[in-house]
Amino acid sequence: MVAHAYTVAFEGVEARSVEVQCAVTPGLPAFSIVGLPDKAVSEARDRVRTALSSMAIALPSKRITINLSPADLPKEGSHFDLPIALGLLAALEIIPKDAVSQTCALGELSLDGSLVPVIGALPAAMAAANDDRSLLCPRASGAEAAWVGACSVIGAASLLDVVKHFNGQSVLETASPGEVTADPTGRDLRDVRGQERAKRALEIAAAGRHHLMMIGTPGSGKSMLAARLPGILPILSPQEALETSMIHSLAGLLDEGGISRQRPFREPHHTASMAAIVGGGRGAKPGEISLAHNGVLFLDEFPEFARAVLETLRQPIETGEVMVARANAHVKYPCRFMLVAAANPCKCGYLPDPARACSRAPVCGEDYMARISGPLMDRFDLRVDVPPVSFTDLDLPASGDTSQSVALRVQAARDIQTARFEHISGLRTNADTEGQTLEEIAHPDAESRALLLRAAERFGLSARGYHRVLRVARTIADLEQSATIQRPHIAEALSFRLPVGASG
Incomplete structure (x- = not known):
């Protein structure tokens, strides 16, 4: 069974859409990530496994394969944690597949399941708007991403909040743009x-x-x-x-x-x-x-x-x-x-x-x-x-x-x-x-x-x-x-x- 989630990879100021394909198939237990990931992306499997374990979700004794498409595009950064976790949760039928496929996600996972802010939320929101998707990101990054205004931005504090949101148990509020910061130099x-x-x-x-x-x-x-x-x-x-x-x-x-x-x-x-x-x-x-x-x-x-x-x-x-x-x-x-x-x-x-x-x-x-x-x-x-x-x-x-x-x-x-x-x-x-x-x-x-x-x-x-x-x-x-x-x-x-x- 294959589930699809979406995120972005950065090329300069451009954020290119990346499809996260998750397959859970019979075979020897394994968790592999393919599609030209760097070290931070490859390490996501350990962060995702431990974060799910903190929510009392055990991975099945099957072969789990995560493919990041397009495969020839370099994938760098810890923001792939959240979309990988979403794809895996959708493949395990814990959250609805259709809701995940309509969302662009980025965020780093802590071992306790909380979401850590990442860089690039603003260009990611631009890419999500172009693809007609909403953006799911850590709560601390939501105010930044909401400045785009062309897409719905949802900020979550933890992976558990994300699961409750997609299952309709506790719907997360849409993020609001942050305040315009002033920088008075006081130098005349x-x-x-x-x-x-x-x-x-x-x-x-x-x-x-x-x-x-x-x-x-x-x-x-x-x-x-x-x-x-x-x-x-x-x-x-x-x-x-x-x-x-x-x-x-x-x-x-x-x-x-x-x-x-x-x-x-x-x-x-x-x-x-x-x-x-x-x-x-x-x-x-x-x-x-x-x-x-x-x-x-x-x-x-x-x-x-x-x-x-x-x-x-x-x-x-x-x-x-x-x-x-x-x-x-x-x-x-x-x-x-x-x-x-x-x-x-x-x-x-x-x-x-x-x-x-x-x-x-x-x-x-x-x-x-x-x-x-x-x-x-x-x-x-x-x-x-x-x-x-x-x-x-x-x-x-x-x-x-x-x-x-x-x-x-x-x-x-x-x-x-x-x-x-x-x-x-x-x-x-x-x-x-x-x-x-x-x-x-x-x-x-x-x-x-x-x-x-x-x-x-x-x-x-x-x-x-x-x-x-x-x-x-x-x-x-x-x-x-x-x-x-x-x-x-x-x-x-x-x-x-x-x-x-x-x-x-």
Whole structure:
């Protein structure tokens, strides 16, 4: 007698449907799981047997075979425990087969039969909705999965609760979506003394999702500025929140089912490996660039990162996605992030100060910045000097715009871009535009074009650099609510594009 249950296997952010076929046949007593399971799935037979024993359910002295179909798809993770147990209970006619076949299940079993939360409940709910099934998961994962809304999500505390539910003895309630979590940083842009030019660059970068490079001496405020970037970014749209949360669900970063509307801000250490930044390792897990999807990736001490790691960023920056290729897996993750990098001007950090610079200046600065390749540096839309702040400026009272006032301007500019790209698939911000679309939205007047051409010729701007200046100018015009790109917009965009000065 064969019973069928359903679950999912994860390939990147995609959850593929898996049919769990359970057969109890005459023969020597055995419990085998086939269908390309990994070690965690193979060990499910011991967890399932002990969990059933805790419910006073003894397995028959027959041959039990569990087949995970499709058989050529790798199955990884402990979330196969619950569907295997359901298939076995249905094959033993303890619960109705038809009810099990209409449910997608995932969850890890403890030895006492309780259900342990697992990663991936959100993408699993998406797959269940596509297959027109309900989702059965641990109670702690129910609030997360319920955000999908397109399918019924049932959270259970134990396997015994599941049996009672399917037999109609004690029907479980449908899970409700978790609360939207808030992430108030309490860090205000007004706390930063001076650095008005760097603050302006931060505002432009936030408004158009432009990549930003900050170069300055130690203690000048680069990390302090970057830490205040989340406070001026717009909240995630519902679609963006779902995209980001699916990746965080696979990484186990969602907190008790709460989906955050705050944009992710990831700041890995410069000792991070390539697999940690780009993704990979066991199971080809998402890396920092994918965890920063729709948010910010802040790389402090940028030249200190391994050269190979930095070079792998070039393609994801352009395409907005990364393919993690391994011998047994090829997984694609989205990674449309805003890159913010900070660097000292040289190894000692005091190149602009003759009194404190090392004896190798200025050669040390050239050697240090040479760790960043030209093609990678060309991908930064904005480059800004962050000079040291004098002690007299530190004694002055806080002044300038608050994060709240800057955030309002950024949101207004983003609203313009949302309306502009409403009917264009794949485009959300000015930084995403290219080709004919860029020519249409960023068409400068004759005077502005003449200025841009002279600057491109004099400073040797690449074709990529030329287009990035246009994108930044379009964002500056949006911040000023201007329908056309004018000469001051081009001039300011160029000022952030040209090589930094002595301190950078």
